Amino acid sequence: MLAGLAVALCALSGPARADKIRDLVQVGGVRSNQLIGYGLVVGLDGSGDQTTQAPFTTQSLENMLQQFGITVPASARPQLKNAAAVMVTADLPPFAKPGQTIDVTVASIGNAKSIRGGQLLMAPLRGADGNVYAVAQGSVVVGGISAQGKSGSSVQVNISASGRIPNGASVERIVPSSFAGGGDLMLNLNTADFTTATRIATAINRAYGAGTAQPLDGGSVSVRGPQDPAQKVAWLGAIESLDVQPGDAPARIVVNSRTGTVVIGSDVRVSAAAVAHGAIQVTISEQSQVSQPAPFGQGQTAVVPSSSVQVSEEGAHMFKFGPGVSLDTIVRAVNQVGATPSDLISILQALKQAGALHADLVVI
Template identity: 60%
Template sequence: MTVKKIIAVIVFVLLAPGVFAERIKDIAEVAGVRPNQLIGYGLVVGLDGTGDQTTQSPFTTQSFNNMLKQFGITLPEGTRMQMKNVAAVMIQAELPAFAKPGQKLDVTVNSVSNAKSLRGGSLLMSELKGIDGNTYAVAQGSLVVGGFGAQGSDGSSITVNIPSVGRIPGGAFVERVVPNNFANGQPIVFNLHHPDFTTSNRVAKAINDMLGPEVAMPMDAVSVRVTAPVNPAHRVDFLALLENIEVQPGDEPARVVINSRTGTIVVGEHVRVSPVAITHGSLTVSISEDYDVSQPNPFGRGETVVTPNSEVDIEEELNPMFKFSPGATLEDIVRSINDVGASPADLMAILEALKQSGALKADLMVI
């Protein structure tokens, strides 16, 4: 028997506990200090005939007419415009925490109608609003489009990337400050990126070891509250000190993650298997159909007939049974599965069967 190669990409996490320390700024964030999403609507002009087909997107015409009225231009009633050089777009941006008026933001512009491409276009001045409806930035500028398309007279076409999406680096200016409670004199709260009671306790202990007892207190698996100075300038110095304190995060829970689309399997370090025996085999049934011609002897009275001839072959791989001893480790699992040989589907089936039998001491996640 030849051992099959494992086609699936198997990533094994082999981090030894307590070896790597991380800064608090890498594993947590300050409560209330976060970016905010902005959105806006506008018009892109200057396109080379690749804009919206106005017969199918009346809101583009309406938006353009409303803009002209702001400049005192009123079109005669019933005027029909073919604005192939104009496209209606939605605009996205992210407003960082503590952003001040006059600072620049990068914006992403997306066509919302049937424009073929935004290449070469310029966004007209557009407001960017927050969830509260207030305007926090204003965007305008020339688009950078990474995709393009071409079409022949016979109807053939080719498209590279997405030509209906573009970006404007530094294309928006901040107009309003988002208030936050950083300078209100309240205690600073760190929220962990990954909830873990052990890590929360270690963060509080590391802060107290440096600054004294009862400065930090873990609130739950996510939050750690730290008593901070009231003066805003002192709070900045204080936070700069805290975020660079190194902490050893708690060990991740035992977990096996399977990506059924790509065949990727991630096995955590603390995965264990109870005593169990597994067989891995494959039964192959092959059926072939053939036909024979039966003829009578020369000058005989019989008739020529066609008779079917079927062959059935059964082939079974003689893969051995392998056994996991008590407390089998990740290394044992890897060695055993490699020895028996398995395809991606076989590996997933083995892990799922281990979980159902209760032998796999880990969470099994299929994504």
């Protein structure tokens, strides 16, 4: 294997391995909800917002002080170097009850240099419907660090303008869920596949009788369940523990053009094809020459630029694929000619356009 070729290989064919149904599906109506809020982080060591460029920080602080009976004169322009305006986000897990705590993420929206060591003041977190479902407050934990000297030199590791508060929000409201209601249970596949949906329904019917489960399409399976919520919980727990062998993944090649990463599935095949791989190099050199006038001439000495342009094609290679070539053969052939990740991407795109690549080519 030659260095420099960033090719990640998926798991090759091996013994079939069954998965639990809980790892393949999500129960309909059981989902998390995104929360968002606005707040203030105080107690910073001079690394907060510059109020001249972030006036909303001053406005927020004045509004908060008014709630405590403190009125800031209109002529006052406080310089809040130790405060920063932030956005607070969190994921409210399903079945969360009032009094439980969840993690929150705090991110600066002004020009604060760092919120390390800051304290988030009480901030309500709202859902998409505008209702408050949690209240966040606590000390911000920042994984990044930054430092700057008087000369202007600075060092930064990771991002110090955002952080997290573990268990920083208290749930205040229950999200209504359709799980406790009547009707059949809906199992939504994480990856839609007709074979997997059929096998899930077959495994459930084999364990609990024909007609218990029915695949609706490639992405969902309907399961008949009891009406009692307590029985429904036990029933669903037993179903999620069943073993199912998922269907084979489609032949697919995923290319990340930004990082040069190429992921090739194990079922990728190519038809007979010949590929020419080469590199064209263009070299341009600039030199200055002095032009002297003839003796007793009236001309003047001048500097004349001289350009040299050369075009060369080096390292040209051609390799041939036979029909039905496997993943291992493709990678070995590309490595032998010393192709870079960008070259491999071009080769795969050309094979796809030629109709010789029997796989989906996905560029991210």
